[in-house]
Structures are given as structure tokens and as C-alpha cells.
Amino acid sequence: MASARFETRRLTSDAMFVVCAACTLLIVTLLLLVSGYLVWIGIGSIDLSFFRDVPTGDVATPGGMRHAIEGTVILLALAAAVGVPLGVAAGVYLSEYSHEWFFAGPLRFIADVLTGVPSIVVGILGYELFVVPVSRWTSNSVSFSGYAGAAALAFIMIPIVARTTEEMLRLVPKTYREGSLALGASKAQTVLRVVLPSAFGSISTGIMLALARVAGETAPLLFTALGSRLLTRDPSEPFPSLTLQIYTYATGPYPEQKKLAWAGILVLLALLFAVNLLIRVVAARHAATRLGKV
Amino acid sequence: MTTDARAIPSAPFSPNASGGRADSLRRSFRFGDAMLGLVCRGSAAVIAIMLGALVLVLLTSAMPAIKEFGFGFLVSSEWRVNELERPLKDAAGNVVVEDGEIVMETIKPAFGALPVIYGTAVSSLIALLIAVPLSFGAALFLVRVAPTLRMAGPLSFLIEFLAAIPSLAYGIWGLFVLAPFLQTHVGPAVKSALENVPGLRWMFYESVTIAGTVVERPIPITGRDMFCGSLVLAIMILPIVTSVSRDVLKAVPRTQIEGTLALGATWWQSCVAMLRYGRSGLFGAVMLGLARAAGETMAITMVIGNNNQINPSPFAPAQTMASLLANEFAEASEGLHQASLLYVALVLLVMSLLFNIIARRLVVGKASPAGH
Numbered sequence: 001m002a003s004a005r006f007e008t009r010r011l012t013s014d015a016m017f018v019v020c021a022a023c024t025l026l027i028v029t030l031l032l033l034v035s036g037y038l039v040w041i042g043i044g045s046i047d048l049s050f051f052r053d054v055p056t057g058d059v060a061t062p063g064g065m066r067h068a069i070e071g072t073v074i075l076l077a078l079a080a081a082v083g084v085p086l087g088v089a090a091g092v093y094l095s096e097y098s099h100e101w102f103f104a105g106p107l108r109f110i111a112d113v114l115t116g117v118p119s120i121v122v123g124i125l126g127y128e129l130f131v132v133p134v135s136r137w138t139s140n141s142v143s144f145s146g147y148a149g150a151a152a153l154a155f156i157m158i159p160i161v162a163r164t165t166e167e168m169l170r171l172v173p174k175t176y177r178e179g180s181l182a183l184g185a186s187k188a189q190t191v192l193r194v195v196l197p198s199a200f201g202s203i204s205t206g207i208m209l210a211l212a213r214v215a216g217e218t219a220p221l222l223f224t225a226l227g228s229r230l231l232t233r234d235p236s237e238p239f240p241s242l243t244l245q246i247y248t249y250a251t252g253p254y255p256e257q258k259k260l261a262w263a264g265i266l267v268l269l270a271l272l273f274a275v276n277l278l279i280r281v282v283a284a285r286h287a288a289t290r291l292g293k294v
Numbered sequence: 295m296t297t298d299a300r301a302i303p304s305a306p307f308s309p310n311a312s313g314g315r316a317d318s319l320r321r322s323f324r325f326g327d328a329m330l331g332l333v334c335r336g337s338a339a340v341i342a343i344m345l346g347a348l349v350l351v352l353l354t355s356a357m358p359a360i361k362e363f364g365f366g367f368l369v370s371s372e373w374r375v376n377e378l379e380r381p382l383k384d385a386a387g388n389v390v391v392e393d394g395e396i397v398m399e400t401i402k403p404a405f406g407a408l409p410v411i412y413g414t415a416v417s418s419l420i421a422l423l424i425a426v427p428l429s430f431g432a433a434l435f436l437v438r439v440a441p442t443l444r445m446a447g448p449l450s451f452l453i454e455f456l457a458a459i460p461s462l463a464y465g466i467w468g469l470f471v472l473a474p475f476l477q478t479h480v481g482p483a484v485k486s487a488l489e490n491v492p493g494l495r496w497m498f499y500e501s502v503t504i505a506g507t508v509v510e511r512p513i514p515i516t517g518r519d520m521f522c523g524s525l526v527l528a529i530m531i532l533p534i535v536t537s538v539s540r541d542v543l544k545a546v547p548r549t550q551i552e553g554t555l556a557l558g559a560t561w562w563q564s565c566v567a568m569l570r571y572g573r574s575g576l577f578g579a580v581m582l583g584l585a586r587a588a589g590e591t592m593a594i595t596m597v598i599g600n601n602n603q604i605n606p607s608p609f610a611p612a613q614t615m616a617s618l619l620a621n622e623f624a625e626a627s628e629g630l631h632q633a634s635l636l637y638v639a640l641v642l643l644v645m646s647l648l649f650n651i652i653a654r655r656l657v658v659g660k661a662s663p664a665g666h
Contacts (some may be wrong), residue, residue: 013560020565021439023431027532028449031456034467034529089337097334107338109654110345116582116650117348118589120616121643124623124636128351159341188326209458216460219591219616223623243462250466251596258470265463276455 035269042266045259050267055229059254065264067231071146071240075225076211078150078235083157084207090158091165091203096191108166114159123220126152131224146235149225153214160213164206168199205279212275216268218243242268352640359633363405367637370406373602375622375631377403405634407641409604413612414642417520417598418587420608421527426580429535434565436536437543450537457533465593468526469518473597476525477517481609485515497607513610516599521608523598527587535583538657542575543568578656585649589642591616615642 053064090111098104130148135141172195180190196203218241221227227244228237246264249257353360359367381389382399390397440446488494499510546568554564569576599611600621613621615638626632 009560009563013562016562016565017439020431020435023428024435024440024449027428027432027536028452030529031452031533034464035456035459037471038463038467086337086340089334090341092330093334093338097331097338103338107341109651111341112654113647113650114341114345116585116589116646116653118591118616118642118646120589120591120619121348121352121639121646124619124639125348125351127623128355128636129347155344158344162337162341186323186327188323188330191330213458216458216462218460218462219620222620226624243460246462246466247592250469261466265466268460269463272458272460273455276451276458280451 038262038265038269041262042269044262046263046266050260050263054231057229060256062249062254062257062260065242065245065260067229067240068242068245068264069267070231070233071225071228072215072242074233074235075146075150075153075221075239075241076215078146079153079157079214080207080211082150083154083210084161086154087158087161087207087210088165088203090162091169092191092196094162094166095169096187096195108163111159111162115163118219119156119217120219120222122152122155123223125155126220127223143236144224144226144238146225146232146237146239149221149239149241150235152220152224153217156214156217156220157210160210161207164210165199165203168202168206169195171202172199201282201285205282208275208279212272215271216243218247348643352636352643356633356636356640358630359405359637362630363634363637367405367407367634368411368641369408370404371408371604372404372406373409374401374403374405375626377401403630405630405637407615407634407638409602410613410615410618410638411641412604413520413598414588414614414616414645417524417527417594417612417614418584420520420524421531421587422580422584424525424528425531425535425583429532429539429579429583430569430576432536433539433543434568436540437568438561438565450540453533453537457537461530461590461593464526464530465596468522468593468597472525473517473522475517476519476522477515481515481517485609497609500605500607500610513605513607515609516611518597518599518611519609520598520605520612523594523612523614524608526593526597527590530590530593531583531586534586535579538579538582539572539576542572542579542657545575546571574656578653581649581653581656585646585653588614588649589616589646590614591620595620615639 050064051069052066054067055065056063090107094104094108094111126148130151131142131144134143134145134148176194176198177190180194181187185193221241221244225239225241225244227248228240229245230240232239242264246261246268249264250261252258363370378401379398380401382397384390436446436449440449485498489498498513500513501508501510503509550571551564551568554567559567594614595617598614598617600613600617601611602613602618605612619635619639619642623632623635626635
């Protein structure tokens with residue numbers, strides 16, 4: 001009797017082991033299938049004209065996406081110009097001033113919660129804060145602009161950058177701070193010359209990750225940057241972005257434009273993969289030099 | 295940060311410093327500290343202001359709709375953007391005719407969020423039903439088996455990379471690969487298999503009233519429906535739920551596992567003990583997945599069919615809060631329509647804040663918090 005029960009337990013266990021392995025296999029194959037398909041079709045659709053040309057207005061020969069690539073780069077630069085300093089400084093606060101008052105704990109929580117706000121809601125906030133007031137001001141009908149888009153992207157970046165910075169600063173040994181203070185350095189000097197530089201590598205990888213994430217965002221730009229088919233460098237106008245252009249082309253009826261959308265997705269994925277890989281390399285090298293020094 | 299660095303003397307400490315020099319040094323120290331404190335506190339305050347602004351702006355701009363509809367908005371399923379003219383009917387249901395002309399009545403635009411709340415809830419729940427068991431199974435494998443096979447590193451890297459793929463990419467895959475596949479293969483197969491099962495007819499037929507008579511007609515299988523939306527959502531939340539629950543299970547003390555094994559538990563029984571030990575964290579992982587599924591926009595907009603009506607069939611097109619916003623907000627004229635959309639956005643925000651707060655409370659300290 002007892003051995004029969006043992007036998008069932010063992011069989012159940014073996015069966016569940018197989019189930020767990022199958023789950024992992026299924027997830028990995030499913031996701032590889034999806035991304036592999038995207039890459040495969042993307043490679044078939046991409047060519048030099050994708051990077052070189054601007055839209056022609058002709059649906060049979062739609063040109064390229066140079067305007068959208070440049071637009072995304074400019075949007076990211078603007079968003080980073082606002083989001084990175086604010087995010088890093090807030091991260092320094094969370095890590096170096098965390099003893100202070102009752103502010104740091106709830107703030108960390110708020111930053112975490114903000115990373116989970118649906119990006120479409122951020123887009124709507126950008127519309128209400130930057131598009132509507134500017135329209136009233138300039139008495140335009142609706143003033144979609146690159147600035148509004150960049151602001152929405154910065155909104156997404158700030159909490160992510162703040163939390164990563166905090167995590168990375170926490171990894172800096174406490175003895176570094178104590179040593180610096182003991183040598184007579186002020187708190188500002190300790191933070192700016194000792195703590196931040198020793199976490200520089202990991203903080204910059206965190207920033208790159210945040211940038212890669214917002215580079216793939218579409219929803220926050222729908223009602224802020226709006227998208228454009230012109231090669232514009234003036235962010236006070238409706239502004240092109242790679243993701244918006246991909247979305248427009250993919251949901252449109254023309255096969256040649258769909259091809260461009262596939263190519264655009266490939267570029268996004270390549271960017272993402274490059275950043276992830278770079279981060280791995282940088283992190284590994286950083287860890288190695290650290291070990292060598294200490 | 296650079297403006298700050300300038301506030302600090304280039305030679306901060308010199309042994310010869312004496313008298314006035316030490317004083318000025320101390321003053322510049324104090325100034326530097328004050329500046330850094332100001333910048334950091336200011337930036338930290340920005341984060342709090344961001345959340346405040348988010349809630350406040352949505353609340354004020356949704357006010358017209360909140361005043362007009364109140365909480366009834368949440369349970370009303372009407373969504374009429376334009377005024378509607380229709381023949382006036384009397385109590386008996388007959389068309390009123392005066393002077394040989396049919397009397398028309400005008401119905402005001404009306405808005406209600408029930409269909410999109412239903413769409414969001416159902417699509418997210420189906421996605422969770424598919425994704426959560428798979429994720430838990432994979433998480434167990436990653437924690438208990440993969441390390442012994444030296445596969446934990448690569449597998450984890452893969453899953454983290456896949457979690458970062460933009461939703462636009464999943465949307466395009468869903469639109470051009472999954473939806474056509476469901477339309478041509480899965481949909482018809484399921485239909486022919488289940489059509490004649492008693493009690494399941496509602497999945498494939500809908501009743502509509504045409505000219506006063508109720509007609510039953512088949513729901514056209516387009517592939518872009520609730521089912522497809524849920525599948526895409528499930529695929530999208532798989533990486534995040536897996537990686538968070540992996541981190542939760544990793545935090546289960548080794549002694550717990552060893553204890554169960556010492557008591558004679560099989561591999562699976564000790565896994566069950568692990569799951570039980572980490573249940574609050576695992577629930578947090580599920581909530582994170584739910585928050586992500588509910589707020590997901592681009593992918594779902596492309597595959598769910600965008601029909602603002604409640605239909606119990608999974609093969610009928612539906613609409614979620616996020617997809618409604620993505621579809622209509624740009625074209626909405628100012629006034630009640632836009633205010634109603636903002637009301638929907640507010641509901642979506644409150645909902646995702648709730649899910650996130652619950653999730654963070656449960657996962658706190660058990661999983662990597664930054665990032666997604």
C-alpha cells in the first residue's frame with residue numbers, strides 16, 4: 001500500500017517536472033518565434049533607402065524613414081536632456097538622503113508606482129499639459145509638438161532613471177563615503193567625486209536601458225508629437241518618430257508602406273539588442289576592473 | 295549636475311589653509327552642500343509633483359463628464375458621440391405622426407465606460423489565465439533546475455531581453471501573423487467543433503434586432519477579436535511575470551527547501567512548498583502582469599477589433615480602455631466626448647495605480663524593483 005502511494009507521488013513529481021520544463025521551453029520558443037519572425041521579415045524589407053530617403057508621398061514607392069529616425073533621435077536627446085539630470089538627482093536623493101524626514105520612503109514607492117502608469121495615460125497628460133495650453137496661447141487649432149512628445153518621454157524616463165540610480169548608488173560600499181568624509185571632504189564632494197564616479201558605469205547602463213525603453217514607446221507620442229512625414233528639425237512643430245511612422249504604415253492599406261514598417265521594427269529590435277548586449281559587456285568589464293582595483 | 299560641480303573649489307583641502315582661507319573654504323563647503331541638497335531635494339520633489347499632476351490634470355479635465363454622468367458612467371454601456379434623430383414613439387410603441395409627418399426626437403450624445411471596462415477586465419483575465427501557470431512553471435524550472443544545467447544565465451538574459459521588446463512589435467506580429475492564422479485556421483476549427491455543443495451557441499452567433507424582429511446571425515470570424523487580443527497580451531506579459539516570480543522564488547530560504555526534502559517530500563512537493571512560501575510575492579507578480587495587461591495600448595489596439603460593445607463571445611471584436619483612448623482621443627472634439635475619454639483615462643490610471651500599489655507592497659524586497 002505504502003509503496004503504491006510512494007509510487008504515485010514519484011510519478012506526479014516526475015510529471016510535474018516535465019510540465020515545468022515544457023513551460024520554460026514553450027515560453028522561450030514562443031518568444032523566439034515572435035522575435036525571430038519579426039527579424040526575418042524585417043531583414044527582407046530593409047535596404048539602404050530606408051535610412052537615406054524621406055517619404056515621397058507616392059504609396060507605390062514610399063521612400064524611406066530617414067525623417068522618422070532623425071525625429072526619434074532628437075526626441076530621445078530632448079527627453080534625456082530633461083529626464084537624465086532630474087532622474088539621477090532624484091536617485092541621489094533616494095540613496096544619499098534616505099535618512100531624511102519621512103520623504104524618501106514614500107517617494108521611492110511613488111517612483112515605483114509611476115513606472116507602472118500606462119503610457120497612453122502619460123500621452124494624454126502630455127496633451128493636456130503641453131498641447132492644449134500652447135494651442136490656447138498661440139491660438140492655433142491644435143499645437144502638437146516635438147517638445148510635448150519629449151516631455152511625455154521624459155515623464156516615463158525620470159522614475160526609471162531615479163530608481164536605477166538609487167539601486168546602483170546603494171551598491172557603492174559605505175566605507176567609500178566614510179573614507180571621503182574622514183579626509184575632510186564635504187558631503188557634496190563625497191557624492192559628486194567619490195560616490196557618483198564609482199557607480200558611473202552602472203548608472204549609465206541604467207540610463208541607456210531607460211532610453212531604449214522609451215525609444216520603443218508609441219502611445220505617449222500619439223497625442224503629443226503626433227508624427228509627421230516631413231524631415232523637420234523644429235520640435236515646436238508636429239514631429240516625426242520611428243514608432244509613430246511604423247504604426248501609421250502598419251495599420252495603413254499599402255503593402256510598400258507595410259514593408260517599411262517591418263524594416264522599422266527590425267531597427268528598433270536591433271537597437272534594443274545592441275543596448276542590452278552593450279550593457280552586459282560594460283557590466284562585465286566594470287565588474288572586472290572593480291575586482292582588480294579593490 | 296554640472297552647475298553643481300562648479301560650486302565646489304577645485305582644490306578642496308590644503309594643509310596650509312589657515313585663518314581666512316579656512317573660513318572661506320568652510321563657506322564654500324556649506325554652499326556646495328546646500329546646492330547639492332537643493333538640486334537633489336528639488337528633483338525628488340519633481341517625482342511627487344509628477345504623480346500629483348497626473349491625478350490632478352486628469353481629474354480637472356474630466357470634470358465635465360464626471361459632473362454629467364457621475365459614477366453611472368462606469369455602468370452605462372452607451373457610447374454615442376453624435377446626436378441621434380429617431381422617430382418619436384408613444385407609450386404603445388407606435389410612431390407618432392402629426393400633420394402627416396413623422397415626429398422626430400433628438401437624443402443627446404451619451405457616454406458610458408462599461409464596454410471598455412468589460413473589455414479590459416476580460417482580456418486581461420484571459421491573458422492572466424494563460425500566462426500565469428506557464429510563468430510559474432518556468433520560474434520553478436529557472437530556480438530549481440536551470441542552475442544545475444548552467445542554463446540560468448542565458449535563459450534569464452533571454453527573458454529579460456524579450457520583456458523589453460516594444461509593444462508595437464508584438465502588435466505588428468499579432469496583426470500580420472496571429473490574427474490571419476486565427477481567422478483561417480483556429481477560428482473555423484473551433485467553430486465547427488463547438489458550434490453544435492448545446493449551451494455554446496452564444497460563442498458563434500449573436501442576436502440582433504432588425505426592423506423590430508430578432509434575427510440570429512453568425513459572428514464573422516475576423517481574427518481580430520477578444521481572443522486574439524488576450525493571446526497577444528498573454529505573450530507580452532509572459533516575460534515580466536516569469537522574471538518577477540523567478541526573483542520571488544529565488545528569495546525562498548534554502549533551509550525551507552532542504553527541510554521539505556528532509557521530510558521526504560518529492561521534487562514537486564518541495565516545489566509546492568516553495569510556491570506556498572512565496573505566495574504573497576507571487577500574487578504581486580500576477581498583479582504586475584495584470585497592471586501591464588490592463589494598461590497595454592498599442593498591441594491591443596491593433597488586434598482586438600475595436601468595437602465598443604459588450605459581446606460575451608471571445609470571437610467578437612471588443613475594445614479596452616487603452617485602445618478606446620488610442621482610437622478616439624485624437625479625433626474627439628472638445629467638450630463632452632473628450633471629457634468622457636479623459637474620464638476613461640482617469641479610471642484606467644486609478645485602476646493601474648491600485649494594481650501597482652498592491653503589487654509593490656507584496657513584492658517589496660523580493661524582486662528587482664527598477665525597470666519594468
